[in-house]
Amino acid sequence: MNIKKYLPFEKYVLITRLPFMEVMKRLGDNIDTRTGLFLSQLNNGSVKPYQGQITSSTFKMSRIINYKNSFLPQITGEVTSYLGETHISIKMRPVTFVLIFMSFWLGTAGLVCLGILLAGLSQLPQxxxxxxxxxxxxxxxxxxxxxxxxxxAFKTETKKSKAFLEELLEGQEATSTVY
Structure with a gap:
């Protein structure tokens, strides 16, 4: 059983035959780099589907949506060229506040559940x-x-972003676990 598929994290590598500069251009054409208080998740009229930042070989982005989803993945990536191919290492995760809140929620509920189970086992005849x-x-x-x-909520959004990136960059997910 692969427990990673039940966690709100994604890490994978896309491989494409597009040159490095074409990958960066396509990302730039689809990432709104303006900043604003509510730009990160609410569509402010931008025609670009993502907002974020692009540097020389890395990017940070999140999808611009018309609804609220606290589990919207924050996507980071690094673009490298290797043997005539371009590799895009991608990580997706929720924002830090959501991770902290859900850790507290699940940790507290889990400890209470454990306490109830232990108390129940010690008083089974009763x-x-x-x-x-x-x-x-x-x-x-x-x-x-x-x-x-x-x-x-997280996996639903990651599927959308994965499909978008695969189509945009004409890439396929690497099957090797070396990455």
């Missing part, structure tokens, strides 16, 4: 006699909800 309160299921529901929400 549970069979008297039953248990459905209220004790609330932390388990909170943990499940937080997990499913973060994974679903």
């Amino acid at each position: 549970l069979f006699r008297e039953g248990f309160s459905p209220f004790l299921l609330v932390p388990f529901v909170m943990f499940a909800f937080g997990s499913v929400l973060s994974i679903f």
Whole structure:
């Protein structure tokens, strides 16, 4: 079982036959480099699908959307040329605040769930006699909800960005784990 597919992170390499400068040009043509308070996630009339920054061989970007999604991936990439191919190393992750908040949410709910399980196991005969309160299921529901929400919201957005980058750069994801 690959646990990485259940975490809000993506790391992969796109390989394309496009030259380095063409890759950087295509990225530049699709990344709005203006900055603003709400530009990062709300479409401000930009015709470009992404906002961010481009340097000589790296880029940082996020998709411009018409709705709010706290799990919208922040995409960083590095472009290198190697043996007639251009490699684009890409990392996607949620913003730091969301990672901290979800770590707190899931950590707290997980510890409460563990406490309930340990208390329940130590008082198993009493549970069979008297039953248990459905209220004790609330932390388990909170943990499940937080997990499913973060994974679903993040992975939905990463699929869109992956498909966009593959089409834009005429690339294919590298299958080797060397990268």
